[in-house]
Amino acid sequence: MQTLTTAKRLLGPGPCNASPSVLEALARPLVGHMDPEFFDLMESTKSLLRKLFQTENKVTFPVSGTGSSGMEFLLVNFLEPGDTLVVGVNGVFGGRIAALSEKLGANVIRVEQEWGRAVDLEAFNKAILERRPKIAALVNGETSTGVYQNVEGVSDVCKETDTLFFIDCVTSLAGMPVCIDDWGVDLAFSGTQKCLGVPPGLAPVTISDRALNVYRKRSKPTPSFYFDLDAILAYVDGEGGRSYHHTAPISMAFALEAALQEIVDEGLEARWKRHAEAATYLREQMSVFGFTPLVPEGERLNPLTTLYLPEGFDEAKVRGALLNKHDIEVGAGLGPLAGKIWRIGLMSSNASKVSVDLLVDALKGYL
Numbered sequence: 001m002q003t004l005t006t007a008k009r010l011l012g013p014g015p016c017n018a019s020p021s022v023l024e025a026l027a028r029p030l031v032g033h034m035d036p037e038f039f040d041l042m043e044s045t046k047s048l049l050r051k052l053f054q055t056e057n058k059v060t061f062p063v064s065g066t067g068s069s070g071m072e073f074l075l076v077n078f079l080e081p082g083d084t085l086v087v088g089v090n091g092v093f094g095g096r097i098a099a100l101s102e103k104l105g106a107n108v109i110r111v112e113q114e115w116g117r118a119v120d121l122e123a124f125n126k127a128i129l130e131r132r133p134k135i136a137a138l139v140n141g142e143t144s145t146g147v148y149q150n151v152e153g154v155s156d157v158c159k160e161t162d163t164l165f166f167i168d169c170v171t172s173l174a175g176m177p178v179c180i181d182d183w184g185v186d187l188a189f190s191g192t193q194k195c196l197g198v199p200p201g202l203a204p205v206t207i208s209d210r211a212l213n214v215y216r217k218r219s220k221p222t223p224s225f226y227f228d229l230d231a232i233l234a235y236v237d238g239e240g241g242r243s244y245h246h247t248a249p250i251s252m253a254f255a256l257e258a259a260l261q262e263i264v265d266e267g268l269e270a271r272w273k274r275h276a277e278a279a280t281y282l283r284e285q286m287s288v289f290g291f292t293p294l295v296p297e298g299e300r301l302n303p304l305t306t307l308y309l310p311e312g313f314d315e316a317k318v319r320g321a322l323l324n325k326h327d328i329e330v331g332a333g334l335g336p337l338a339g340k341i342w343r344i345g346l347m348s349s350n351a352s353k354v355s356v357d358l359l360v361d362a363l364k365g366y367l
């Protein structure tokens with residue numbers, strides 16, 4: 001059996017490296033999922049997550065599963081066949097929301113934008129006003145292109161049309177501003193393996209009271225066992241006792257809580273600033289080799305930088321050498337950007353000058 005022992009520096013689109021306190025939490029002795037000690041930890045996690053999401057939403061907790069499980073959990077509970085969903089599509093993850101919504105029988109209206117640019121909010125808001133959808137969805141941090149989506153003002157249109165405002169903040173949460181209440185977001189999901197610095201395996205979600213009222217009016221029960229909101233709330237909510245639904249991923253819950261404590265201790269604004277400074281330094285250093293940004297200033301996702309490659313650069317060969325000889329992972333382009341860009345993640349503890357210097361030093365041998 002092969003054992004992976006080398007510590008790699010994960011500078012791709014996620015996962016990123018976990019901090020020592022997170023690794024220590026993962027190694028803690030297990031407790032049971034009905035142990036009151038575990039419920040205390042869950043309450044602490046929920047309250048810390050509210051700070052990260054900047055929300056008062058009572059229903060805020062980690063769904064079991066990776067980021068996609070957060071998306072699926074929200075859509076399966078809040079969309080019914082025949083409902084309309086408007087979604088901004090400017091990369092892989094907007095496309096994924098559209099594809100799942102179609103599988104769930106929704107009428108999907110895509111507001112398309114070229115990859116590498118933010119969705120045009122005028123066109124997006126116009127589609128909401130015309131179609132009056134049940135859900136309007138945007139990807140706040142598009143990891144396939146490195147775009148950070150401004151969402152301000154969308155919720156006014158959503159309120160006017162009785163639409164629930166949904167965002168994917170998998171790559172933005174704890175790396176750039178995510179202000180659920182100020183932005184008027186009703187449904188949001190994230191993942192643990194990006195700016196939270198935890199291994200993949202949990203999907204923090206938050207749900208507004210306004211959305212809960214809509215959920216209560218479903219015509220049929222949610223067609224899922226694992227993601228059934230009411231059944232899960234009977235375990236995570238704690239009011240009137242807790243009933244078993246599925247076995248909670250105990251060690252991941254330990255790790256998430258340790259990471260959240262660390263993030264709150266650092267301070268959200270300081271953390272956003274650290275991610276911004278690391279991304280700026282990366283772009284400056286990489287420009288010397290001829291790498292140029294895909295995304296215009298003002299639309300850039302600091303935790304994940306996308307750069308066009310220099311002329312004649314054998315990206316697959318160098319990416320392989322970085323991984324195999326230098327233990328540094330960077331990400332390739334996806335879809336139409338394959339072979340054209342690199343995606344470099346500076347997330348959580350990797351959002352530092354040290355990470356950039358390691359990458360740049362390693363690259364010098366190939367350019």
Ligand SMILES: Cc1ncc(COP(=O)(O)O)c(C=O)c1O
Pocket residue numbers: 013014066067068069093139141142143144168169170171191200
């Ligand atoms: C923006 C975005 N949304 C959703 C996902 C899906 O998350 P996961 O791969 O953890 O299921 C990812 C993963 O990279 C992502 O970057």
